[in-house]
Amino acid sequence: MKNIIYSYATVFLLLITSCGNKNNETSSEGEQTETSAIVVTQDQFTSNGLLLGGLEERNFPDVVETSGMIDVPPENRASVMAFMGGFVKKTPLLIGDKVKKGQLLVTLENQEFVQMQQEYLQVYNQLDFLKAEFERNKTLYDEKIASQKNFLQAKSNYETAKAKYQGLREQLQMLNISPSQVEKGAISSLASIYAPISGSVTKVNVSMGSYVSPASQILEIANNEHVHLELTVFEKDILKVKKGQKIQFTIPEASNETYMAEVHLVGASIDDAKRTIKVHGHLENEDDTGFLPGMFVNAMIMTDTKNGLSLPDEAVIESEGSSYVLKLVSQNAEGYTFEKVHVDQGNSYGGFTEISSEDLKQDDQFLLKGVFDLIGG
Template sequence: MKNISFIYASFLALLIAGCGNQKSTETSNEESTETSTVIVTQEQFNSSGFALGNMQKQTFPNMVETSGMIDVPPKNKAIITALMGGFVKKTPLLVGDRVKKGQPLITLESQEFVKMQQEYLEVFNQLDFLKAEYDRNKTLFEEKIASQKNYLEAKSNYETFLAKSEGLRKQLQMLNISPKDVEQRIITPEAVIYSPIDGSITKMHVSTGSYVSPSMEILEIVDNEHVHLELTVFEKDILKIKKGQEIQFKIPEASEETFGAEVYLVGTSIEDAQRTIKVHGHLEKEDGGFLPGMFVDAKIMTDTTKAWGLPEEAVFNVEGSSYLLKLISKEGGDLQFERVGVTLGDSYAGHVEITSQEKLNDNDQFLVKGVYDLFGN
């Protein structure tokens, strides 16, 4: 700003006490004060879009500071395991690949799959005979030709094989092997695992040829369409947290932007070790590129207070101290400002709380727009 001049006026008052010759003086007391002023012409004030403003009573929230991470609901995450052990025959996917519900994920191969199909086929083939024996003995028993023992034995055999057949059928269906194909003597050594949800592959723990046991995690799928905050609140602040309260959060490793959320669920039990409770928050916007596992710093608004405030852009910093430019006079069309040190409180919605007001009152005017052009911070 070429036409903006900075005038720094300083004076030093020395009190000299002593006796004798005027050339032999002794300084007994020294005091110095310094004031800084900034002068802006009316022309520059108008052309640069500067603006004045007064302190106003603003609503500032009381915040509980906490931390946590971005997470997804349990229904949006799937850990893929095998029902039975087998060797990986086919793995066409990589971490980051997008999959649809019902899409093949991995193909396993095992002799156990063949044995189960053989067992099912043997049981299935006996059902017709056992059913006929049961019906025949039932008729003979009702006509009092056959004994009750033969009837009950035939009934037991049939129902036992029927239950075994149904059990094996369900196991085959869980392995995604068609019982109808087995009934047609089409037996396969392979079992395919399909995706239970839409999402992206976030973990892959196997490769072609590796053995998979029933307890082993094969891969993980996460659907990022709905993410939420999972925050940790300490015991001393628990009673302040209620459903519906506003949350402001940042992702410090990724952005300085502040995002909004709302308390949706508050945990009902305290974790003994850390004396904390979990708070579940729903995001205002879920299209911000958030990924599960991102660390967040958050503030939960518990209540509000009224305090004197000014726009944040009215404040500038010099060597770690905060200052305002207070209008002290208008002479000859120029505006003269005095630099006034202040102590700041909380910030909210573009305004900052002014907590030290010894030299200020609500009639004072301050430069609230254009400070950055003068000081560049």
């Protein structure tokens, strides 16, 4: 009898527990239904500057992400070197100084310059005599008076001296030493080096009294009036890149601003080690940008475009690895009711993000501003 009573009691307790679980499940489902809807009063909507809006159809570019640097064309960069070694006698410039083409950069001193001028002057003074001797022997040889040997010797002496004269003259001009002044007897141990282009000094590798060899770079000059992008694109993307495509780029270390450029040249060979190719881009509105050669850039090359439905970036929130928007469910005098809807996020461009979802319609309204404050990120 007691066992029967215990059995009835056990069944009764199980029924109570089961009912309690069902009630809890129902209660939990109700809470979830309530929390999926977000209610905002009219006062909250106005005071927080919230904003409603619909989907917009926009063009979104397919992009190739790359990086590179600001550079200048080869003709706008010059390495200043000496044609002959010497000791630095004068160097008034510092990094950042602006120079004009033809401006004095460095003065070198070397006794070899003196020796070269002496040899030039010696040959110069001999030329008239050797020329006259050659012409005299030629006349005598033509008249069968002088021997061919004497004529050829005179010719050889004159031609050798003339070649040496011309060679020394060229070397003096390369050292910016005036041959005409040497011919007047003005010999100097100094040689001057002048700026080959206008621009700014970017490197100074010498100091007063230091010795400069012919292979040493003394200065570097860069003209920043025309700068360009030198980008590195991986082999897998190179067939997408064509001349004339737009480039959007930033300089992350210097500015948050976005700049525009255009593909001007695509390299003709691939780097075997890195499997990359160089892409040359021309900047739009490069005046007054203040860009300097060597600045690092992040860039996107826009290779194609496609249409898509979009919302402003601020309306799409990423949370726990997924993207969400707040869709307007109802609106009355008391306020607004929104539903948190999961969406698939596509490309972002120009402040708008491409979205797609089976739960969205073209005429739906969404919260465009203040989404993060309501659902967080």
